[in-house]
Amino acid sequence: MSHDAKHSAAHGAAHAHETHHPTGNQYLKIAIILTIITAIEVWAYYIPALVASPLFNPALIIMSALKFGIVVLFYMHIKFDHPLFRLLFTASLILALCTGTALMFLFKVF
Numbered sequence: 177m178s179h180d181a182k183h184s185a186a187h188g189a190a191h192a193h194e195t196h197h198p199t200g201n202q203y204l205k206i207a208i209i210l211t212i213i214t215a216i217e218v219w220a221y222y223i224p225a226l227v228a229s230p231l232f233n234p235a236l237i238i239m240s241a242l243k244f245g246i247v248v249l250f251y252m253h254i255k256f257d258h259p260l261f262r263l264l265f266t267a268s269l270i271l272a273l274c275t276g277t278a279l280m281f282l283f284k285v286f
Contacts, residue, residue, distance in 0.1 A: 198250055206250050213239050233280065241273060 198206070217239050220226045248265050249255040255262070 196256060197253060203250070206246060210243055210246060213243050237273065237276065241269060244269060 217236055220232065220235070226232055248269075249262075254265055
């Protein structure tokens, strides 16, 4: 195989592994979404009736998990990597949520 053919094959293999990454506008939209979710979390904390609600902690956990997922998928580029990485992060999130929920039940937070 000639040098040009090897270089072309190597370049083709490297190009096949290139992935799409978010544009600046997509990053801006993601940042706005994360800001809105954070604002809702902070706003909810200052409403005494919401804090007293039994759904307050689960709602905060869900919003935090949503933000975690967005950050991992886009800012850590997991969405564009091998599906195994996505599985590992998703499984870790589910395990953490189950552990946190079990601890809340154990300590009678609900």
